[in-house]
Amino acid sequence: MSDIPPKKLIIPYLPDEMCLEIFKRCDAKTLRNVKATSRYWRETLSSYEFVSEVSTFWKSKGDRSHLLVWNPAIGSTKMIPDPPRHFCTKCAFLYTFAYFPNSVNYGIVHLYKRQQCQKTWTLTLYSSAEKKWVVNVSCPEYGRSLDPNYASLDGVIYWMKWRDNDRDMSPIFIVSFSMLTHKFGQIFILAEATTNYHGLLIHGGKLCVGAINYDHKRYNCTIWEIDSIGETPNWSKLFTYDGYGHPYLPAMFIDGDVIQVLEKYYQVDDLPHMKHTIIHMTRWSPFKKTQYNLKWMQFDNFVRMRSLSTYYDLLFQLGVNLVSMML
Template structure:
C-alpha cells in the first residue's frame, strides 16, 4: 500500500441529463436454463429507454453485475461463459477500461460475496471492497481491498464481529462505504455498518425501532445519508425516508418525508436530483397459461416537495424478466 495520500481533484461535469441504469436479467423459460443479462439505460428526464452497450461480450450463459457507479465510472463484475468472473472499472465517456485482477488469489474458496465500489474523498483514487466468508459455516467476514493507489489487492483482514449478515446493497459517501445488516431471529433490528477507505476502520450503529419498519435500504440524497423504513399491508405500502446525521458521534434520525404506494414490500429506487425514481416489477400470466407470463416494469418519479408521482415509462417483456439493480449515472471524465 502506497503512503501517498489520495490527490484532490476538480473535474468538470458535462451538463447532460442523468440516466437510471436498470441491470436486468432475462430468464427465457424456467425449463430452459440459458439466460442473458444486459443493462438498460433510461433517461430520467424524458423516460426514453435504450440498450446500453458494454465493453465486452456475453454469451447466453453469461451474466453481468453492476457493483457500483460513482463519479461517472462503472465497476463491473461479469462472467462471459463458464464459471470464471472478471472485474472491470470503466468510464463510458472516455471509453477507458481498467482490468482488475481477481481477489480469488487472496480468498480461495470464498462464499457469501459482497462487493462495494467507493472513491476516496475529494480524490481521483478509488477502492473496490470485497467482503467474503471462507466457508458456508463461517460466522465472520473477511475483507480484501483493491485500491487504484497501489494497483493491487491488499492482504485480507478479519472484520469485526458486528460485520455479519450483510445486505449486498450499499451506498458510498465521502470515502466511506455504508451497508445494512440483515436481522436474524435473535436480532430483530438491523444495524448500519460502515468502512472508511482512509482509516481502514469499521463502525456500526443501531437502527431505532421507530425508524426500521421493514427496512427498504440506504440512499443518498444531496450528499446526505438516508434510510427508508417500509411498512406494508397486502399490496400497499408506506415508505418513510429518514436522514442520518452525526454519523461518527451520536447518530440522530430526522424524518424527511413519507409516501404511499401500491405494490411489493420492496421496490428498487434511487434518488435523482432530489426526486425518487422507483421501478415496480410485476409478472402476470398471458391468457390462461400460467407458465407463460409477461413482465412489466413501472418506472415512476416521486417529487417529495410536491408530494406527487408521475410515470416515466412502462417497460414490458413477453417472458420472465427480473430486475437486479438500479443506478444513477452522470457522465464525467474521471480517469480509471
C-alpha cells in the same frame, strides 16, 4: 558457447480468431500489454463480448476467476483479479463499490474467509489507483457480512446488519467501513424507525434510511435523514410517501425527488411460455406533492430490476442518466 548465430525465427501469421483463443487463456497483465500495442487490440480486448467469453472460459476451468469492471460512461471494460480464487470457493461472497472522496478512483470492498469452517472473516479493499488489493483487515463480529442494499458517501460504505433469526427480518444496526481509515463503525436503528423493511439512500450529501411498511399490495415509506454520524447520530424525519408494489423494488434520490420502480408480472395459465413483465418508472416530488411518469417498458419474459444508479456525463453535471441492472 557456439559462434554460430541462431537462426532467425519467423513467426507465422495467425488470424484474429486464433489470436483471440490464445488471449482468452492469458492473464490480466498479458492482456494489458497486448492492448497497449494498438487501438484495434485495445478496443477488441476491452469489448464486452471478449470479456464475457474470457469469464466463461475460466469459469469452466474452475480454478481462475476475474472481476469484470464496466464503465458505462465511456463503454469500456477491464478485468481485475478476483480474490476468492485464492480462498474458500464454497462460501457466498458479496462486493461493494464506492469512489474515494474528490477523486475518480474507486475502491471495491470484499469479505472472505480462507476455509468454510473458519469463523474469522477478513475484509480486503481493491484500489483502482494502485491497481491491486491493498488492504486486509480482520472484521469485527458485527461486520462479518455484506448486504447488496448498501450506500456509499465520502469514502465510507454503509450496509444493514440483519438479525440471524429468520422470523425477525428487522435490522439491528447499520455497519460502516471507511476506505480511508480502514475502520468499522455502527449506527443503531432509531426505535421510531424500526420496521420489517429498510433501504439505504443518499440525499443532499447525507445518509438516509427508508423505513417501509408493507401490506402485500402497497407500502408506506418514511425517509429518515442521519446527521452528525458518530457516537450520537441525529435522526430527523424528512417525509413520507405511498407506493404500489413490493418494498424491495429499487428507489433513489435525484435533486430531491424520488425515482421509484413498479413491476407487474403476467403469465397465461394455459401457455406457460407466455410471460410478460411491465416495468414502470416514476418520479415523485415529495415537497411539491407531484408525480409524473418517466419510463414504461414491457418484456416478453420475467424481468426483475435489482438496482438503480446514476452517472454524470464527463466532469460536469450536464444531465443525469439512469443505469439499471436487470436479471
